[in-house]
Amino acid sequence: MNARHPERVAPPQALELTAADGYRLAAHLWPAVGPVEAVVVINPATAVKADYYHRYAAFLSEHGMAVLTYDYRGIGASRQGSLRRWKRITKLDWGRYDCDAALRQAKRLFPECPIFLVGHSIGGLLLGLAPSAGLVDRALTVAAQYAYWRDYGPGKGWMWLRWHLLMPLLTAACGYFPARRLGWHEDLPAGAAYEWARRPASLEQAYRGRGAKGDDPLRYFPEMRGDLLAIGLHDDSFGTPAAVGRLLAYYRNALRHHVRIAPDSIGSPAIGHFAFFNSRFRDTLWQESVDWLRHGRLSRQPLETLPPEGG
Template sequence: MGEAGAIAETHVAGRPEAVTVTCADGVKLGGHLWRGTTGSTPGRVIINPATGVAARYYHRYAQFLAARGFEVLTYDYRGIALSRPEILRGCGYRWRDWGEQDFRAALDLLLSETAAGPVLVVGHSIGGYLSGLADNARLIDRMLTVGAQYAWWRDYDRRQRLRLFLKWHVAMPALTAACGYFPGKRLGWLEDLPSGVALEWAFRGRRMEDTHPRREREDVLRRFAEFRGPILAIGVTDDALATPRAIRRTLNYYRNADHNAVLLSPADLGFERLGHFDLFHDRHAGGFWIDSLLWLRDGLNPWPDKRLQL
């Protein structure tokens, strides 16, 4: 299996197989492989989580896709949930590792463990950005992103910018420095984060490549440029993190991809609020989830009248 290895339980229809994703640097990640249950495979999907969100949050959506024939891989980034080391303090994992190492290995596993079919990515928040960091991302046929951005504070909604700045760019680095990792779970904010991830988020600048050593920046930009699969980026009007400006900034790195973006309001989907996380809740199984199949299966934008100008 090359640099991605898998250890699977006996498969039971409708239930996922537990897998271990082995990265090139030897780090092992926990995940699940959801086999399609229809006998034909319209595509193979990797779900990239948001920062500090355990992969189990996306399991209902993965099961939804598998019931419609897709082969789906969910996994936790290093330092998170099933991929958390025994001691998180001082482990040194960085945001960039999630793309360069973790996603890369997950994609290798998907290719080696599933039947032929289009290779698809569903990326939530940072998960819609970090695919371009992997040197095998050119193998992706199509990508759906939801609230994709890389957390530069000036892109936050201006009405909530101060609150979010104090939370993520003042409190988070201070607590990380004190604890050796970010104790997000104790605060009820998100999963605990490795210090490298928390500090990279806290001190992220306008240009994402500036967090990489100067000698590596050209290579980082080249990897994003090699991604040529079409992208449909979903934003929602009450998402204070992934504003239209943040979405545009992220898509600009995928400069050779055919990308489109749509901006949905809660009312478009029959709800009062959506925010940054809601679209992966199963209350959307009969609406947004069904609509997302048009893009994943057929490459068709389900919301042509909601286009966001890029």
């Protein structure tokens, strides 16, 4: 299929998703240009609104994929009033309820199409917390990692002070983390902020005893059996090889490719943790992502490829 042109992309349709616990989430569906080859769910990074990914969603729709974007509970258009009312919202909820609701909606809307997931940062982890993780046929994660502080790269000292000292102190004082006042993206519910600030070395330690009726919240990671491409950026202090590898180990039944991208390989001075989704990379990084999502084709030699443990 040849590349489409932006002017042919139809406006997105506003949707409302209802999570299993009844929380309502704001979402948009981007219709595919031409026949629908697949449906893509985009999971945002922590404290990043879904509209940050809308240009990328439109690009994917040009290439024959319907795209579902949504805001996590407490974030962007899914925020319901004061976050002090919702202080118990956690990233675990974003996975087991919100990501799950998006995947189930994708399946309802396009029951005959393969489901792909694009997860940015924490969005790559949330897939494994969703009961519907097994619906995903192929995944692309960008700068996705567990965010354990010992894995941080250059600037680790400042990052520790910012996210593991200042964030919990401000959260305790305000009843939520006031990120917008600091110019650090969207405000965070207290539960999500503390979950990040106090994160131990493993997901088992983080989520022990927090499943419904004693169930293991991590039991859905092995359900993800689709192929997974994890993209790490050389100039991203969050997504270091150790951090990306720590998360990939949980998707043990998926074929996992870990690719590292240096900015100068595409003639850019920087990419970092966020810029992958900037439209200046439309003809480079974005096109590589389409090659993976549509065809399962790698554009770069992986740093490592991990076979599924389940055969």
